[in-house]
Amino acid sequence: MSTQVRFLTKNFGAYDVSSIGAYMNIGGFKALRKAVTMDPEDICTMLSDAKIRGRGGAEYPLGRKWSQARAVKGENKVIICNADEGETTTFKDRELIKNDPFNLIEAMIIAGFVCGATDGYIYMRAEYACYRPILLNAIRQAKNYGFLGENILGKGFDFNIHLYSGGGAYVCGEGTALIRSIEGKAGRPRMKPPFIKVSGVFARPTCLNNVESLSLVPHLLLDKDTYMNCGMGESIGTKLVSVAGNVNNPGVFEIPFGTTVRDIIYNLAGGLQHDREIQLIQFGGASGKVSDASILDTPYTYDDLRAAGVMVGSGGMLVIDKRTSVLDFLRMNQEFFSEESCGQCTPCREGNLHIKIILDKLAKGEATEQDIKTMGTIAKVMSMSSLCGLGETAQNTLQSAMKKFPEVFDLGGTQA
Amino acid sequence: MNESQEMVKLTINNIPIEVPKGTKIMQAAQTIGIDIPHLCYHEDQRIKAHCRLCSVEVTGKKRLLAACSTEVWEGMDVHTDTQIVRDTQVSILQLMLANHHKDCLSCPRNQNCDLQRLCSRFNILESHLPSVVKEEPRIETNPSIVRDPSKCIRCGRCIRACKDVQGIAALTYAGRSSDIVVTTAFNKPMEATDCILCGQCSLVCPTGAIVEKDDTQKVLDALQDNTKHVIVQVAPSVRVALGDAFGLEPGAIVTGQMVTALKLLGFDKVFDTNFGADLTIMEEGHEFLHRLNNDGVLPMMTSCSPGWVNYMEKHFPSCIDHLSSAKSPMSMFGAIAKTYYAQQAGLKPQEIVTVSIMPCTAKKFEAARPEMGRDGYQDVDIVLTTRELIKLIKYVGLSIGKLPENDFDSPLGLASGAGAIFGATGGVMEAALRTVYEKVTGKTLEKVEFMDVRGFDGIKEATIHLPGRDVRIAVAHTLKNARKIMEQVKKGTSPYDFIEIMACPGGCIGGGGQPIGTTNAIRKQRIAALYEIDRTLPIRKSHENPDIQTLYQDFLGEPLSERAHELLHTHYHKVDKPYQFD
Numbered sequence: 001m002s003t004q005v006r007f008l009t010k011n012f013g014a015y016d017v018s019s020i021g022a023y024m025n026i027g028g029f030k031a032l033r034k035a036v037t038m039d040p041e042d043i044c045t046m047l048s049d050a051k052i053r054g055r056g057g058a059e060y061p062l063g064r065k066w067s068q069a070r071a072v073k074g075e076n077k078v079i080i081c082n083a084d085e086g087e088t089t090t091f092k093d094r095e096l097i098k099n100d101p102f103n104l105i106e107a108m109i110i111a112g113f114v115c116g117a118t119d120g121y122i123y124m125r126a127e128y129a130c131y132r133p134i135l136l137n138a139i140r141q142a143k144n145y146g147f148l149g150e151n152i153l154g155k156g157f158d159f160n161i162h163l164y165s166g167g168g169a170y171v172c173g174e175g176t177a178l179i180r181s182i183e184g185k186a187g188r189p190r191m192k193p194p195f196i197k198v199s200g201v202f203a204r205p206t207c208l209n210n211v212e213s214l215s216l217v218p219h220l221l222l223d224k225d226t227y228m229n230c231g232m233g234e235s236i237g238t239k240l241v242s243v244a245g246n247v248n249n250p251g252v253f254e255i256p257f258g259t260t261v262r263d264i265i266y267n268l269a270g271g272l273q274h275d276r277e278i279q280l281i282q283f284g285g286a287s288g289k290v291s292d293a294s295i296l297d298t299p300y301t302y303d304d305l306r307a308a309g310v311m312v313g314s315g316g317m318l319v320i321d322k323r324t325s326v327l328d329f330l331r332m333n334q335e336f337f338s339e340e341s342c343g344q345c346t347p348c349r350e351g352n353l354h355i356k357i358i359l360d361k362l363a364k365g366e367a368t369e370q371d372i373k374t375m376g377t378i379a380k381v382m383s384m385s386s387l388c389g390l391g392e393t394a395q396n397t398l399q400s401a402m403k404k405f406p407e408v409f410d411l412g413g414t415q416a
Numbered sequence: 417m418n419e420s421q422e423m424v425k426l427t428i429n430n431i432p433i434e435v436p437k438g439t440k441i442m443q444a445a446q447t448i449g450i451d452i453p454h455l456c457y458h459e460d461q462r463i464k465a466h467c468r469l470c471s472v473e474v475t476g477k478k479r480l481l482a483a484c485s486t487e488v489w490e491g492m493d494v495h496t497d498t499q500i501v502r503d504t505q506v507s508i509l510q511l512m513l514a515n516h517h518k519d520c521l522s523c524p525r526n527q528n529c530d531l532q533r534l535c536s537r538f539n540i541l542e543s544h545l546p547s548v549v550k551e552e553p554r555i556e557t558n559p560s561i562v563r564d565p566s567k568c569i570r571c572g573r574c575i576r577a578c579k580d581v582q583g584i585a586a587l588t589y590a591g592r593s594s595d596i597v598v599t600t601a602f603n604k605p606m607e608a609t610d611c612i613l614c615g616q617c618s619l620v621c622p623t624g625a626i627v628e629k630d631d632t633q634k635v636l637d638a639l640q641d642n643t644k645h646v647i648v649q650v651a652p653s654v655r656v657a658l659g660d661a662f663g664l665e666p667g668a669i670v671t672g673q674m675v676t677a678l679k680l681l682g683f684d685k686v687f688d689t690n691f692g693a694d695l696t697i698m699e700e701g702h703e704f705l706h707r708l709n710n711d712g713v714l715p716m717m718t719s720c721s722p723g724w725v726n727y728m729e730k731h732f733p734s735c736i737d738h739l740s741s742a743k744s745p746m747s748m749f750g751a752i753a754k755t756y757y758a759q760q761a762g763l764k765p766q767e768i769v770t771v772s773i774m775p776c777t778a779k780k781f782e783a784a785r786p787e788m789g790r791d792g793y794q795d796v797d798i799v800l801t802t803r804e805l806i807k808l809i810k811y812v813g814l815s816i817g818k819l820p821e822n823d824f825d826s827p828l829g830l831a832s833g834a835g836a837i838f839g840a841t842g843g844v845m846e847a848a849l850r851t852v853y854e855k856v857t858g859k860t861l862e863k864v865e866f867m868d869v870r871g872f873d874g875i876k877e878a879t880i881h882l883p884g885r886d887v888r889i890a891v892a893h894t895l896k897n898a899r900k901i902m903e904q905v906k907k908g909t910s911p912y913d914f915i916e917i918m919a920c921p922g923g924c925i926g927g928g929g930q931p932i933g934t935t936n937a938i939r940k941q942r943i944a945a946l947y948e949i950d951r952t953l954p955i956r957k958s959h960e961n962p963d964i965q966t967l968y969q970d971f972l973g974e975p976l977s978e979r980a981h982e983l984l985h986t987h988y989h990k991v992d993k994p995y996q997f998d
Binding site for chain 1: 463464465466467468469471479480482485487500503504507508511512514515544545546548569570572589591592593594595596
């Protein structure tokens with residue numbers, strides 16, 4: 001049976017993360033040295049060839065993003081590393097930060113070089129405060145070795161990295177909210193345009209990437225073949241998946257795309273505790289979609305998951321066994337969004353609240369046919385017209401559950 | 417439309433149109449008579465795209481796009497009438513209604529509320545969602561503005577007005593998700609915060625969440641009281657704003673009809689604040705000359721705008737000596753009404769009730785200041801905003817456009833054109849210059865218009881050549897612009913000698929108490945109307961107003977005389993807030 005691969009996680013445990021020397025001993029900063037001899041556009045092309053999609057959840061092609069960032073006119077461009085990993089059941093970025101911090105720093109410098117940026121910001125979620133010293137140390141040492149600062153590697157480009165801690169709001173993972181938070185404002189999304197690639201943090205052109213997307217780049221520069229040989233169909237390479245819930249061995253696993261969901265759950269994550277039956281699996285975090293056990297033999301690729309009604313998203317997989325009812329799970333998920341909406345736009349602010357009320361009525365056996373209909377309409381309106389991605393995706397779980405588990409919403413003969 | 421501008425072709429509901437590049441979907445739709453519903457959008461404000469009511473379908477886009485914030489593009493195919501668009505509009509209104517006190521009959525904004533209007537348009541008679549509105553009492557702690565959080569739809573218009581127009585940011589969002597509220601620092605009453613009670617928030621609020629303190633009943637009671645002699649004065653900017661509410665063109669001049677309406681309401685005398693404005697020019701102009709000739713504190717700054725005075729007291733207390741000690745036209749009028757006029761009419765001051773019709777919510781606060789009165793009575797007893805006057809006129813069933821015209825009463829009803837232009841930004845300065853110039857030079861001004869101080873620019877400046885020295889002047893409106901000037905004054909680097917500041921955009925014609933629906937475009941039409949009033953008046957300089965001359969001869973003596981000081985001047989003082997950040 002398939003096992004994990006070690007491409008992105010190659011350095012995990014291979015060096016002392018507090019020492020830049022140790023990192024360099026295993027080949028650290030070779031990718032940067034190579035990158036600065038290349039035409040930045042070729043690096044973008046390489047990323048496009050590898051079909052890397054943004055690993056934060058939105059799945060935007062990385063090569064295209066960097067190429068656009070390069071093309072934006074403007075001074076003092078910024079690279080932001082989004083380390084505000086807030087999707088419940090997703091914790092892959094944490095592993096990259098704590099096990100391979102120098103690779104992330106190196107990746108950001110390469111991004112800075114490719115996009116023509118002068119500053120990098122790492123925006124890390126409040127809950128990861130314990131990893132701040134690791135990153136701060138890595139930044140400091142990189143600076144001491146001349147990988148950060150002025151005239152890096154004598155190539156005449158300047159780049160610095162700054163570390164920011166979030167205030168602890170889920171919505172701050174959304175690009176514009178994250179930027180406002182860095183700027184010292186309340187972390188609430190704003191309308192787009194202006195798009196952040198043109199006017200981002202402090203009104204500077206900004207390229208925003210997830211930790212995992214960035215971390216891939218140094219490895220890819222040095223060992224493109226291994227990456228290109230992994231995967232299946234349009235989904236090339238490897239992916240970190242975080243498996244949580246009622247499994248024996250929850251954790252983060254690096255899989256080649258194409259591994260089946262069954263393999264991930266039963267081989268890597270050790271199967272369900274006490275061999276219980278699967279009730280549902282939620283893919284991609286709190287804003288992801290759900291499936292029942294019929295998805296087990298689906299290969300984990302962008303296209304196959306989408307065809308099965310779910311998506312890769314942030315790479316999270318929450319496995320729930322039969323002890324929890326679908327409805328209770330939905331209520332828990334809804335509770336989360338009812339608290340985490342920023343509150344600016346009407347559909348998300350008020351919609352989440354009313355869906356919560358209706359789910360609670362449903363649980364008490366008090367819901368009417370009209371309530372179910374209303375809930376569906378509100379969910380649709382939220383996904384179609386909210387200001388930001390949070391509001392747009394907050395009802396992914398509910399909407400997919402309504403399709404997958406219609407019996408939960410069928411009031412049948414229980415209604416008077 | 418500018419010929420050279422790049423044009424974009426698109427269709428809206430299958431109707432082909434062509435609009436300049438950069439046009440937003442909402443404006444493009446307006447050109448063919450399609451009104452896309454909106455609540456957070458306001459034409460004078462930065463786009464927020466919060467309410468999402470204006471979401472429309474664009475072919476090829478998976479999700480709906482906000483019509484307020486999305487620019488059109490070549491070949492765009494917009495639909496404002498599909499099922500999902502309708503579902504969105506109705507759902508959003510339903511969601512808002514469920515979190516809104518629907519006690520329309522008791523709401524000051526009944527029949528003048530954007531939410532109510534849209535619900536009517538979409539035939540939403542009640543929300544089918546359960547009410548989630550939190551019971552919060554109305555906040556009525558100050559004389560100017562009332563907040564009703566239970567009516568707030570969190571659109572953010574008030575926040576933008578306070579922050580972007582006034583640069584104050586007394587209102588902000590706090591909390592998140594369905595607990596988000598619009599509130600003040602530490603949830604203090606507005607008067608205890610940076611707020612200066614200008615009321616610009618109340619002007620842009622689409623519902624009844626922020627309104628003026630309603631004093632109409634006090635006036636109705638006074639009018640019914642046979643023991644009281646009730647007189648009214650009307651600010652210059654009211655007569656060019658009132659018509660809006662009666663379906664007249666913005667800027668319609670309804671002075672004579674307004675006087676008739678006030679007489680029909682039962683006021684014993686209908687007077688003109690413009691008379692007070694002429695009086696203010698006499699005192700303030702002479703005060704300026706006095707400061708100029710006696711090494712007084714310069715630059716001298718006007719003090720007619722109570723929002724501005726509040727701002728000075730709260731935000732720049734160290735500069736208070738720069739404020740003219742002259743009272744505002746309203747308060748000067750009130751002081752004269754309760755002394756000179758009382759004498760003439762054979763009444764005791766306590767028997768007179770002075771009512772002011774003002775474009776301003778801060779005037780209510782000004783009238784209540786303890787220093788604006790003497791011997792236990794106030795100069796001005798009741799201040800109504802233009803909006804409240806509209807209510808009273810509608811109460812008695814009058815239609816302003818059709819009323820016959822009437823003249824103000826004597827002796828406090830005759831005013832110059834200089835008094836009239838007080839209502840526009842730059843007007844006080846221009847009025848003062850007309851008098852100061854002639855007083856200093858002894859010559860007659862050939863051209864009374866000072867064009868440099870007219871117009872809608874945020875800060876205007878000019879140099880006036882007087883014998884012996886040039887006088888540098890500046891005019892600013894909105895407190896965001898005032899702050900720029902005040903930073904210089906505070907540092908001692910101000911190049912000016914005389915500065916006029918009005919708190920509200922456009923001056924009093926754009927005041928926080930003006931009719932709902934006031935926009936910058938309408939403000940400009942009102943300004944034009946005031947200059948038209950000035951142009952057509954026989955007397956255009958304050959010192960040439962014969963009733964003013966009589967008042968000085970018979971009662972006050974000279975400008976800045978002891979009696980003038982006692983009645984027409986005041987002093988201002990630092991106002992502490994319960995918190996200090998700087």
